[in-house]
Amino acid sequence: MSVVEIIDLEKTYKVGDMDVPVLKGISLWIEPAEFVALMGPSGCGKSTLMNILGCLDRPSSGRVLLKGRDVGDLSDGELARIRRDDIGFVFQSYNLIGRMSNLMNVELPMTLKGVSRDQRKRRARELLAEVGLDHRLDYSPLNLSGGERQRVAIARALANDPAIILADEPTGNLDTKSTKEIMKILRGLNEEGRTIVMVTHDIETTENCSRVVWMRDGRVGDDAS
Amino acid sequence: MRLDDMFEYVLLSFRADRGRALMSSLGIIIGVISIVVMLSVGEGLYGGVNERFGDLDMDLITVRPGSDMGHGGPGDRPRSTPEEPAELSEKDVKIIENVGGVGDVYPLKVTNALLSFRGDNTTIRVLGVAPENHADLEEVVDRGRFLVDSDYKTAVVSHDVADNFFRMKISPGNKIRLYRTEEGRHMDFKVVGVLEEDEDPTYASENTIYITHRAMEDLLDLEDYHYSMIMVRAKDSSRVETVAEEMNEDLSRIHRDEAYTVEPLTTRLESMLEILVMIKYALAGIGSISLIVGAIGISNVMMLTVRERTQEIGVMKAIGATAWEVRTLYLLDAGMLGLVGSLVGILLGVLISNVIGSVAMIPVAVTGQSIAFGLLFGVLITSIAGVYPANKAAKLDPIEALQAE
Numbered sequence: 277m278s279v280v281e282i283i284d285l286e287k288t289y290k291v292g293d294m295d296v297p298v299l300k301g302i303s304l305w306i307e308p309a310e311f312v313a314l315m316g317p318s319g320c321g322k323s324t325l326m327n328i329l330g331c332l333d334r335p336s337s338g339r340v341l342l343k344g345r346d347v348g349d350l351s352d353g354e355l356a357r358i359r360r361d362d363i364g365f366v367f368q369s370y371n372l373i374g375r376m377s378n379l380m381n382v383e384l385p386m387t388l389k390g391v392s393r394d395q396r397k398r399r400a401r402e403l404l405a406e407v408g409l410d411h412r413l414d415y416s417p418l419n420l421s422g423g424e425r426q427r428v429a430i431a432r433a434l435a436n437d438p439a440i441i442l443a444d445e446p447t448g449n450l451d452t453k454s455t456k457e458i459m460k461i462l463r464g465l466n467e468e469g470r471t472i473v474m475v476t477h478d479i480e481t482t483e484n485c486s487r488v489v490w491m492r493d494g495r496v497g498d499d500a501s
Numbered sequence: 502m503r504l505d506d507m508f509e510y511v512l513l514s515f516r517a518d519r520g521r522a523l524m525s526s527l528g529i530i531i532g533v534i535s536i537v538v539m540l541s542v543g544e545g546l547y548g549g550v551n552e553r554f555g556d557l558d559m560d561l562i563t564v565r566p567g568s569d570m571g572h573g574g575p576g577d578r579p580r581s582t583p584e585e586p587a588e589l590s591e592k593d594v595k596i597i598e599n600v601g602g603v604g605d606v607y608p609l610k611v612t613n614a615l616l617s618f619r620g621d622n623t624t625i626r627v628l629g630v631a632p633e634n635h636a637d638l639e640e641v642v643d644r645g646r647f648l649v650d651s652d653y654k655t656a657v658v659s660h661d662v663a664d665n666f667f668r669m670k671i672s673p674g675n676k677i678r679l680y681r682t683e684e685g686r687h688m689d690f691k692v693v694g695v696l697e698e699d700e701d702p703t704y705a706s707e708n709t710i711y712i713t714h715r716a717m718e719d720l721l722d723l724e725d726y727h728y729s730m731i732m733v734r735a736k737d738s739s740r741v742e743t744v745a746e747e748m749n750e751d752l753s754r755i756h757r758d759e760a761y762t763v764e765p766l767t768t769r770l771e772s773m774l775e776i777l778v779m780i781k782y783a784l785a786g787i788g789s790i791s792l793i794v795g796a797i798g799i800s801n802v803m804m805l806t807v808r809e810r811t812q813e814i815g816v817m818k819a820i821g822a823t824a825w826e827v828r829t830l831y832l833l834d835a836g837m838l839g840l841v842g843s844l845v846g847i848l849l850g851v852l853i854s855n856v857i858g859s860v861a862m863i864p865v866a867v868t869g870q871s872i873a874f875g876l877l878f879g880v881l882i883t884s885i886a887g888v889y890p891a892n893k894a895a896k897l898d899p900i901e902a903l904q905a906e
Contacts, residue, residue, distance in 0.1 A: 327900055330819070332899050332900050333900060352823070352824060353823045353824070353825070356821050356822065356823040356824075357821065357823075359818075359819060359821045360820060360821020361821070365820060367903070371815075371819070372816075373816060375513065375514070375517040380513075384817070384820060385821055387502060387506045387510075388502050388817075388821045388822050388826070390506075393506075432820070436821075
C-alpha cells in the first residue's frame with residue numbers, strides 16, 4: 277500500500293472575488309521507504325502541496341489518501357491527530373520553541389499524544405543522541421547553530437514514529453557544511469526505511485533521493501529517477 | 502495532552518516570563534484585595550452595630566411625630582396625602598397607657614443646649630423626662646439620686662459629662678448653667694445625680710443631661726410644648742408587635758390627618774441592619790469594579806501573549822495540538838493567574854483589613870464568606886477574561902501562524 281496516494285488534487289484559493297488555482301490536478305503516489313524530492317520554481321504550488329500532504333490544509337477537490345485513509349473528510353480534530361501521529365514536519369526555519377529546552381521540544385509531540393513523562397524523556401534523549409546532540413539536552417534551541425537546530429527539529433519530527441517525514445527546504449537556511457550533515461541524517465533515516473518528502477531548491481541535495489518530482493504551474497511534470 | 506502536562510506547560514510560560522505573570526496578575530491582586538477589604542469592613546460595620554444594639558430591650562416601642570420614610574413597620578398607614586407631623590402631648594401618653602399590654606410610658610423631649618460649668622462650655626443633649634416612669638434610670642445612678650416629679654431646676658448628668666467634659670468633675674451639689682444657644686436664654690440647675698457608665702445604651706446614653714419636663718418647658722419657653730418621642734415598654738416582649746398595632750389604632754383617633762410612627766425598636770434595628778447589608782454589598786461592588794479592570798488587564802496581556810506566541814501556537818498546531826488543547830492551555834493560563842492572584846489578594850486583603858480595623862477602630866471581620874467571594878470572583882472573572890484570547894489562539898490558522906515572525 278502506498279503511504280500517500282494523491283488523485284486529481286486541485287486547490288483553489290479565493291483572493292477577493294477571484295478564484296486563484298494553485299494546484300491544477302495533481303496525481304502522485306509515494307511508496308514506503310521512498311525519498312522524494314519536490315522541486316520547482318517559486319509559486320509552482322510546492323508549499324501548498326506540502327501543506328495538504330501535512331494535513332494543515334484541505335483539498336478543494338480530488339482525493340488525498342494517507343496510509344489508505346482519505347483525509348478530505350476528516351474533522352479539524354482528526355487532522356490534528358494525524359499530524360501528531362503520522363506526520364513529522366521539518367521546516368526551513370526550524371520552528372522550535374525557544375523557551376523550551378531541546379529535550380522538551382523533542383518531547384512535545386509525545387506530550388501532545390499523552391505519552392508518560394519517563395517514556396517520552398527516554399525517547400527524546402535517544403533521538404537527540406541519534407542526531408548527535410545528546411550533550412545539548414537542556415539548552416534552549418536559541419543557543420544552537422542553524423544546523424544543530426535543524427537536527428533538533430528532525431529529532432522532534434521522529435518523536436511519534438510518523439509514517440512520513442515532510443521536510444520543507446530543510447537546508448534552505450544552512451551553510452554547505454550543515455547542509456551536508458542534515459542530508460546525511462535524512463539519508464540515514466531513509467536507509468532505515470523512513471518515507472521522506474523534501475521540498476528543495478538545491479539540486480545537490482537530491483543526489484540521495486530515490487525520485488525527484490518536478491512541479492511547474494500547479495502541475496506535476498516529469499518524474500525523474 | 503494530559504492535564505498535568507498542560508499545567509507544566511503553563512507553569513513553564515510563567516517561569517519564562519515572570520514579568521508578564523506579575524503584571525497581569527497585579528490587577529487581579531488589587532481587585533481581590535479591594536473585594537476582601539470592602540466585604541470585611543462592611544461585615545465589621547454590620548457586626549459592630551448588631552453587637553452594640555443587638556441586645557437592646559426588645560420590648561421597647563417608640564412613637565414619633567412624622568412618618569417614617571419608606572420603611573414598613575406596623576406603624577405604617579396609607580399615605581396618600583402629605584400630612585402634618587403629629588404633636589405628641591400628655592393626651593397621647595394617656596391613650597397609650599390605656600392600651601392593653603403597655604407597661605411603662607416615657608415621654609421624652611430632646612434638645613441641644615450649651616452647658617456651662619465653672620467657665621467652660623460644651624454642647625450637649627438635653628433630655629426632658631417624666632421621672633416617675635424612669636425606674637430603670639434610678640437603678641443606674643452612680644452618685645446622688647435620680648430626678649423626682651417635684652424637681653424643677655435640678656439635673657442629672659451622664660457619666661461622661663460629669664467626668665470628662667470639664668476640667669473639674671461635676672458632682673452632685675454643683676451648679677451648672679444651660680444656655681439655649683440661639684437665644685441666649687439660660688437657666689441654672691443644681692446637679693443631683695450622676696449616672697453610671699451605660700454599657701447598654703438605649704435612649705439614655707452618653708453626652709446627656711436629664712431634666713424634668715417642667716424645667717424643659719421653661720428652658721425652651723415654647724407656647725406649645727410637645728414631646729419629641731414617647732417610649733413605651735410592652736409588658737410582654739413577644740407581643741410587642743401586637744401592642745404597637747393597637748397603640749397605632751388608638752392614636753389614629755386623635756391624629757386623624759397627622760403623621761406619626763409607632764415602631765418597635767427591633768424593627769428599627771432590623772432596618773438599620775438591612776441598610777448595612779446593602780452598604781456591604783455596595784462596597785463589594787466597588788471592589789468588584791477594580792477586579793473587572795484587573796481582568797481587562799489580564800485579557801490585554803494575554804492578547805499580547807497570543808500575538809507574541811503566534812508562531813509557537815502555529816508550531817503546536819502543526820505538530821498535532823488540537824484547537825481544544827490550545828484553548829484549554831490558554832484558559833488554564835488565565836485561570837492559574839486568577840487563582841494565584843486571588844490567593845495573594847486574599848492574603849494581602851486580610852492583612853490590610855486588620856490594619857484598617859486597628860487604625861480606624863472599626864471591628865473589621867474577615868469572614869469565610871468574604872474570602873470565598875474574593876476567590877470565586879477572582880478566578881471566575883479572570884477565566885472569563887481569558888476566553889477571548891484563548892479562542893483567538895485556538896482559531897489561529899497553523900499555516901499563517903507558522904509564517905509569523
